[in-house]
Amino acid sequence: MKNKLFFLLAFLAFGFASCxxxxxxxxxxxxxxxxxxxxxxxxxxxxxxxxxxxxxxxTYTNGxxxxxxxxxxxxxxxxxxxxxxxxxxxxxxxxVSAAGSKGYYLIDESKSASQYVxxxxxxxxxxxxxxxxxxVDSTGVVDGAAGGMLDPATNKMFWNWNSGYIAVKFxxxxxxxxxxxxxxxxxxxxxANGIVYHVGGWKNQPGTAFVYNNKRLSFTFxxxxxxxxxxxxxxxxxxxxxxxxxxxxxxxxxxxxxxxKPADGVDVANNIPAAFAFDHAFKGITNEKKLDHLRGVFFxxxxxxxxxxxxxxxxx
Numbered sequence: 001m002k003n004k005l006f007f008l009l010a011f012l013a014f015g016f017a018s019c020x021x022x023x024x025x026x027x028x029x030x031x032x033x034x035x036x037x038x039x040x041x042x043x044x045x046x047x048x049x050x051x052x053x054x055x056x057x058x059t060y061t062n063g064x065x066x067x068x069x070x071x072x073x074x075x076x077x078x079x080x081x082x083x084x085x086x087x088x089x090x091x092x093x094x095x096v097s098a099a100g101s102k103g104y105y106l107i108d109e110s111k112s113a114s115q116y117v118x119x120x121x122x123x124x125x126x127x128x129x130x131x132x133x134x135x136v137d138s139t140g141v142v143d144g145a146a147g148g149m150l151d152p153a154t155n156k157m158f159w160n161w162n163s164g165y166i167a168v169k170f171x172x173x174x175x176x177x178x179x180x181x182x183x184x185x186x187x188x189x190x191x192a193n194g195i196v197y198h199v200g201g202w203k204n205q206p207g208t209a210f211v212y213n214n215k216r217l218s219f220t221f222x223x224x225x226x227x228x229x230x231x232x233x234x235x236x237x238x239x240x241x242x243x244x245x246x247x248x249x250x251x252x253x254x255x256x257x258x259x260x261k262p263a264d265g266v267d268v269a270n271n272i273p274a275a276f277a278f279d280h281a282f283k284g285i286t287n288e289k290k291l292d293h294l295r296g297v298f299f300x301x302x303x304x305x306x307x308x309x310x311x312x313x314x315x316x
Contacts, residue, residue, distance in 0.1 A: 026124045027229040031082070033117040033130070033237060035107045036279070037073060040240045048073065048109055048241060051173065053187050058175060063246025066253045068174035068195060071186040073109040073241060075168040076157065078140065079216075080119065081131040085224060088125035096140050101148035104140060106155055107239075124228040128221045130235060134272055135167030135214030141202050156185055157200075163262055164202035167214050168272060170244060171196050174253045181258045195253050197244070199269050201262025211262040213269035219278040232284040240275050247271030 038045050039060060049059045051069035058067035080092040080103070094103035108114045140150055141164045150165070152158035157166045171186045173193040181187060181194035201213035225233045245251040249267040259265045 025228040025230050028121045028123055029227040029229045030232050031119050031122050031127070031225065031227050032232065032234040032284075033080070033119070034234060035077065035115050035117070035237050035239060037107070037109050037115070037239045037241060039242050040238075041242070045238065050109065053173075053191065055173065056175070056193075058173070060242060062242070062253065063250040064252055066174055066176045068172050068253060070109075070170070070172045070241065072169060072171040074157065075107050075134060075239075076136050076165060077105045077107060077117065077132050077134065078103055078136055079131075079133040080117070082119070082122065082127045083129045083131070084125050084127040086126065088123060088127055090119065090122045090127070092119055094139055096142055096146050096148070096150050098145035099147050101140070101146060101150045104136060104149045106149050106157065122227045126224040126226050128224045129218060130221070130237075130278070131216070131218040133214055133216050134276070135200055135202070136165035137202055137214055141165065159198075159200070159261075162210060163200070165200055166198045167200035167269070168244070169198050170241075170268075174257070176253050177257050178254065183258075183260050195257040197251075197257075197259045197265065197268050199259060199262075199265035199272075201265070201269075209261045209263040211266055213262055213265055215269065215272045217273055217276055219276070221278060221281050223281060223283075225281050225283060234282040234284055236279040236281065238277050238279045240277070243275035244268055244271050247274040 037048050039048055048070060051057060051059070051071050053071060055069055058069050060069065061067050079094055082090040092103045095101065105117045106114060136150065141161065143161060146152070149155060157169060159166065171184050172195050173187070174195050175193055177193045177195050179190055179192045179194055181191055181196045182189055183198070184191065184194060184196050187194045187196070199213055201211045203210055204212045219237070221235065225235065227233060248270045251268060256264055259268065
């Protein structure tokens, strides 16, 4: 009896593996990237708490022990690439015209759907590295109308052709600010305690206010993520808002807290790389794959009496 049970289990294991192997797809798939905006305090990760204009509830503290809150957080992600350990490579298409744009994603804390970027037609394979640009480079700064995500009328992230697009837009309030803010989207002009950091810049021109502040970042996963038409994995990235103000350079809210040109945003821009981090990845399996998997299980059981295995028919 024990021998029969052993052979039964061995046969099931072999059939299970065979069904799985045969059903593995080589067709392109999709992968989702979640940009999760958080605040990490003493190693504990928490979701951002957004404030309203005029609020005197100051939830956060910068590197100089100055308290503050957040009324707006928005940033551009573009030029995404994926690479794998066996030569796999995917480059997200980037283009812009008056009719629309591709490859530019505006992550907005007030819009949860914007925090998920879906990449389609990713070649089947395993991937373990993600690269992207924070901001909009020269390809997206066109002399003329831009549509889609780069439409200045809808994204409210454009200065002018010379300065280009804002890469990271942060607005909030701090009791140490001496007000005097301008050009805020979430706060009234001259609002008491306002702090405004509109950081970007797509070109360097020495001796001028034009500075390249966009950042090209790469992250290696702690596991290989398999992509094909049957799998929809998700990569979870985090953006620690607090590191904007206490990374490479500690930002003082009593100083220049009304930033609206590339040269004035260099210190905050240099803090951007440390604010992003890879958190984890989900090895997703689609519902269709799960159904196929169940079909394989049912079929393998039925095959015990039929002496054959494969996925050529429905379960019985």
